[in-house]
Amino acid sequence: MEPTLRRMPWQFDFLIVGAGFAGSVLAERLAAAGKRCLVVERRRHIGGNSHDHFDNAGVLIHSYGPHYFRTNSDEVIQYLSQFTEWHPVDYKILSWSDGRHWQFPINLNTFEQLIGRPSTSEEMEDTLAKWRVPIDHPANSEEIILAQVGSQLYEKFFKNYTRKQWKRDPKDLDASVCGRIPLRTNRDDRYLTDKFQALPKHGYTKLFERMLNHPNIKILLQTDYREILPYVQFKHLIYTGPIDEFYDNCFGALPYRSLRFEEETLPMEFYQPAMQVNYPNDFDFTRIVEIKHATGQKLPVTTIVREYPEDYSPGKEPYYPVPAKESHELYQRYAALASREKNTSFLGRLATYQYLNMDQVVKLAIVEAGRLLEKESI
Numbered sequence: 001m002e003p004t005l006r007r008m009p010w011q012f013d014f015l016i017v018g019a020g021f022a023g024s025v026l027a028e029r030l031a032a033a034g035k036r037c038l039v040v041e042r043r044r045h046i047g048g049n050s051h052d053h054f055d056n057a058g059v060l061i062h063s064y065g066p067h068y069f070r071t072n073s074d075e076v077i078q079y080l081s082q083f084t085e086w087h088p089v090d091y092k093i094l095s096w097s098d099g100r101h102w103q104f105p106i107n108l109n110t111f112e113q114l115i116g117r118p119s120t121s122e123e124m125e126d127t128l129a130k131w132r133v134p135i136d137h138p139a140n141s142e143e144i145i146l147a148q149v150g151s152q153l154y155e156k157f158f159k160n161y162t163r164k165q166w167k168r169d170p171k172d173l174d175a176s177v178c179g180r181i182p183l184r185t186n187r188d189d190r191y192l193t194d195k196f197q198a199l200p201k202h203g204y205t206k207l208f209e210r211m212l213n214h215p216n217i218k219i220l221l222q223t224d225y226r227e228i229l230p231y232v233q234f235k236h237l238i239y240t241g242p243i244d245e246f247y248d249n250c251f252g253a254l255p256y257r258s259l260r261f262e263e264e265t266l267p268m269e270f271y272q273p274a275m276q277v278n279y280p281n282d283f284d285f286t287r288i289v290e291i292k293h294a295t296g297q298k299l300p301v302t303t304i305v306r307e308y309p310e311d312y313s314p315g316k317e318p319y320y321p322v323p324a325k326e327s328h329e330l331y332q333r334y335a336a337l338a339s340r341e342k343n344t345s346f347l348g349r350l351a352t353y354q355y356l357n358m359d360q361v362v363k364l365a366i367v368e369a370g371r372l373l374e375k376e377s378i
Contacts, residue, residue, distance in 0.1 A: 010232040012038045012218075014372075017225045018240030020048020021361045022348030024211050025079075026238055029369035031216035038218050038232065040225040047208040049319070050358065057265045059292055059303040060203055064317065065259060066276060066289045067204065070194035071359035077196050079366060083210040086198035089294045091191040093276035093287075097156050104278060105191065106153060107184040114153075121185045128185070141170035141178035148183050161280035165309050166257060166322065174323040176355075191276075199294055236372065240348035242318055243334045251333045254353060256318035262306040271304050284308055321353045328353075345372070 014030055016023045019041035027037045045051050049064040068091045071077060095104040103109040111124045131150030138144035141162060145154045158178055162170045170178060182193065190197075200207045212219060220228070239246055244254040262285070275293035279285060285306040292302050312318050321327065331353040338346045347368055349356045356364075 010038070010228070012036045012232065012234045014038070014236050014238055015040065015225065015232060015234040016238040016240070018048065018348065019043075019046040019208070019212070019219065019221075020240060020348065021050060021358055022240040022351070022365050023048075023238065024208055025362050025365035026345075026347065026369050027217050028211045028214065029366060030372065031214040033369075033373050034216065035373075036216050036218075038220065038234065039212065040220045040223050040228065042222065042224050044222050045205070046212060046219065046221070047205050049317075050204045050208075052203045052205050055263065055265065055303055057301045057303060058299060059265065059301065060295050060297055061263065061303055061305065062204075062289075062291055064319070065261065065305075065307060066291055066294075067358060068192065068197070068294070069199055069358055070192045070197040071357075072194050072196070073359055073363055075366070076359045076362050080200075080207065080362065084207040085201040087201045087296050088198045089296075091197060091276075091294065092189060092274050093191050093278060094272075094274045095157055095278040095280060097281050101273065101277065102157070103189050104157065105182045105184065105189075106149060106157065107189050108187050109189055111185075124185045138175050138179075140175055141173040143171070144175040144179045145170070157278075157280055159280070161278060161286060164280075164284070164286050166320075167309065167311065168322075168324070172324060174325075174328075177323050203295075235343065237344045238368075239344065239346050240351050242350045243331070243338060243346060243353060246346075246351075247334055247337055251330060254330055254334070255322040255324075255327050256312040257320040257322060258310045258312040258316040259319050260308040260310050262308065263303055264306070265301055265303045267301055269300060269302060271302050318350060321349070321355060323355065 013035040014037045016027050016037055016039045019039050023039055024046065027039050031037050050067050051063045052060055053063055055061050093104055094101040102113055108119065108121055108124055111127070112119050128149060131152065132148065133146040133150060135143045135147040138147045145158050159170060162173065162178060166173055166177070242254065244251070270290065270293065272288060272290055275291060276287055276289050278287045285308045287307050289305045289307065290302060292299070310316065345368055346352060347364060348361055
């Protein structure tokens with residue numbers, strides 16, 4: 001690569017590290033304003049963890065686990081709709097426990113399954129009031145679920161799933177981990193309640209291809225940005241990778257959880273009754289995803305993906321920042337360094353060590369692009 005780099009005029013306004021939502025939205029917004037952008041991605045594809053692909057059977061698969069797009073932001077919808085049409089979806093999942101499928105997240109249907117007869121929202125609310133553990137200020141994931149539904153439902157749906165996912169006891173994780181999962185006493189069995197729930201009609205990868213198709217954007221794949229620094233001139237660096245890696249782990253490595261995916265193609269239209277089935281208490285995997293339920297593909301075959309949480313180590317993908325007190329404190333040390341960087345922006349889940357949804361990343365990137373363009377115009 002080095003001889004090629006030396007022959008090219010490598011002068012840009014922005015060097016953007018990472019071609020996921022954060023880097024791609026920033027590149028598009030800045031390029032549309034006339035800025036020259038170089039996007040450097042060390043994977044062999046654009047799209048980050050939102051990348052999708054067709055497997056050998058022709059089934060569209062989310063390469064890095066299911067990405068259920070949803071938002072309440074009209075601005076995000078309007079922006080992304082420039083690059084894709086949408087396939088509306090009501091995301092629905094089930095949980096496998098005690099040898100059967102259960103409605104999940106917990107709702108009135110789940111309660112009726114539990115008691116074995118029809119019920120009402122009022123009876124469910126009264127029963128939960130008796131089951132709840134009185135905890136005024138839940139301080140961790142165990143306490144927040146016990147305070148909402150009591151020990152029986154906590155044991156059935158949450159405790160062991162959380163242990164598998166994070167390799168930590170729920171009482172050692174922030175309340176936000178399990179607190180993100182809704183509880184309903186009506187029959188709303190959707191996983192999410194955002195007003196807009198849909199997948200890109202032709203896939204995420206097509207969305208990213210259209211977003212990055214601009215004469216002011218150049219993309220380098222399978223490239224570590226540090227390799228090209230001697231050959232590139234730029235005014236501003238945008239970094240969307242792991243913040244601890246940016247600083248060579250000078251304070252120590254931030255903890256992450258990684259994942260392993262096991263795909264299986266089957267000669268049937270569908271394998272399971274929902275796009276996602278959680279396995280809190282059985283098997284080593286946490287869930288089986290059959291995204292074909294959500295994409296709307298019409299095929300006589302299907303592909304399921306079993307998801308196994310794994311320890312993170314160099315060479316694996318860092319999927320989830322670990323939401324615990326000591327990891328937050330370590331991140332703050334890196335954030336303090338980042339705040340003193342000149343002409344450098346840190347954006348995205350890994351660079352800010354946050355569990356961010358896709359629409360949140362898109363919104364943050366739009367705002368940051370506006371800030372950078374305003375700064376240049378002053």
